[in-house]
Amino acid sequence: MSNTPDLPLSGCGIAITRPKDQAQALANSVAKAGGEAILFPLLEIVPLQDYTAFDAVTADLGKFDWAVFISTNAVEHSLSRLLTRHDWPANLRCAGIGPSTQAELARFGIRDVLIPQDRFDSESLLNLPEMQDVAGKRCLIFRGEQGRELLADTLRKRGADVVMAESYRRINPQQDAGELKHRREQGRLHAIVVTSSEALRNLIALAGTDRAWLQQTTLFVNHPRIAETAMSHGLKATVATKPGDAGMLAALVEHKQEMLST
Numbered sequence: 001m002s003n004t005p006d007l008p009l010s011g012c013g014i015a016i017t018r019p020k021d022q023a024q025a026l027a028n029s030v031a032k033a034g035g036e037a038i039l040f041p042l043l044e045i046v047p048l049q050d051y052t053a054f055d056a057v058t059a060d061l062g063k064f065d066w067a068v069f070i071s072t073n074a075v076e077h078s079l080s081r082l083l084t085r086h087d088w089p090a091n092l093r094c095a096g097i098g099p100s101t102q103a104e105l106a107r108f109g110i111r112d113v114l115i116p117q118d119r120f121d122s123e124s125l126l127n128l129p130e131m132q133d134v135a136g137k138r139c140l141i142f143r144g145e146q147g148r149e150l151l152a153d154t155l156r157k158r159g160a161d162v163v164m165a166e167s168y169r170r171i172n173p174q175q176d177a178g179e180l181k182h183r184r185e186q187g188r189l190h191a192i193v194v195t196s197s198e199a200l201r202n203l204i205a206l207a208g209t210d211r212a213w214l215q216q217t218t219l220f221v222n223h224p225r226i227a228e229t230a231m232s233h234g235l236k237a238t239v240a241t242k243p244g245d246a247g248m249l250a251a252l253v254e255h256k257q258e259m260l261s262t
Contacts, residue, residue, distance in 0.1 A: 007034025008253040015180055015192040017042040017199045022072075026193065026245045033249065038189070040180060042199040042206075044173040045073050048145070048166070051081065057140065057165050058082050062089040064163075065137040068151065069096045070122070074142040075104040077168040083108060097125060098243065120243050121223060122151040135159030145169040148197075170198060177206040177214070184213040191252060195222045197229060204233055220251055 012035040016023045020041050027037035048054065058078075061067070069075050075096075094113045096102050098120025102113045116124035125131060138161045141152055145166050152162045183189035194200045200219075207214045211234075219237045221227050227237035240251040 009033040009035030009256060012036070012190045012252070012256060013038055013183055013188045014252060015040045015183075015189060017192060017194050017203065018196075019043050019045050026248060029245055029249045030252070033253065035252070036188070038180075038183065040192075041173055042194075042202040043170050043196065045077070045144070045168050046171055047077065048169055051167075054078075054081070054165055054167055055085075057163050058086070061086055061092055061140070063138060064092055064140045066134070066139040066160075067092055067094050068125075068139060068141045069094070069101050069105065070141065070143045070147060070151065071097060072100050072104040073144060073168055075101060075108065077144075078142045078165060079105075079108045079110075081167065093130075095125060095131070097121060100244075118243075119223075122148060122154075126151065126154050131155070132158065137161070139163070140165055142167060172202040172206075174202070174206060177203065180217075181207075181210075181213045184217055189217060191218050191220055191255070193220045193248060193252075194226060194230070195248075197226055200226055200229055204235075218255065220248060220255070222248065 009030060014030050014035050015038040016026055017040055018026070020039060023039055023041065027039060030037040069078070088110060094105065094110055096105060096113050096115050098115055102115050105111070105113050114128065114130055116128060118124060134155055136159060139155050140163050142165045145168070152164065155162050180189055180192070192203070194203065203214070215234055215236070217236070219230050219235055220240060221230065221237050222240050224239055227239045230237040238251055238255055240247040242250055
């Protein structure tokens with residue numbers, strides 16, 4: 001932890017629960033702001049054990065009108081396999097959840113991507129005009145196993161034929177929350193960043209019934225839906241009002257300033 005008192009997060013221990021390869025950029029930003037970034041991944045992205053179903057639904061990409069990627073993980077784990085077997089059809093329109101997904105698609109040579117402009121989630125994508133008139137369209141959704149059904153369900157209600165292409169799975173690499181509890185009891189944990197509902201469920205499960213330490217620690221989340229779930233379990237949650245790592249860092253800094261002023 002930084003000993004520089006004039007940095008905005010000096011003295012703050014902040015746990016980041018994203019998968020390790022997705023946590024480093026925010027961890028670096030926290031460290032530059034004077035905080036101690038604690039990498040505590042509650043999700044690990046791993047390949048499927050069997051890709052038979054994925055290969056079958058992606059065998060004829062040209063029959064689809066839309067390909068929708070719900071995350072950078074969906075891009076990486078789908079296209080790294082798919083593009084070794086098939087060319088990307090020129091007429092297949094592509095949509096993603098946000099700029100990170102868009103950038104990952106560009107890495108694979110797909111650059112004309114529809115994304116929302118304000119909040120980056122399924123709801124915002126569904127609000128775009130292009131996602132309203134989909135009656136009779138065939139949509140292929142690239143995602144992980146057991147993902148949210150909102151996107152598929154809404155497109156189906158609007159008349160689209162929706163097929164899932166699941167290309168990865170998520171596991172919890174942690175055995176218990178003892179490290180976080182110990183840090184909290186020592187005064188070395190001040191916030192926990194949680195950016196997925198599944199990570200939150202894993203955190204609550206690890207804490208079990210001994211969760212007084214967790215109830216005393218503010219969670220910083222990126223969506224009101226995650227905050228609602230946290231609060232329904234008696235936890236404190238603050239929603240970052242701006243997207244991305246910059247928005248999360250701003251929320252952390254603002255919270256510390258508010259705490260110092262009270």
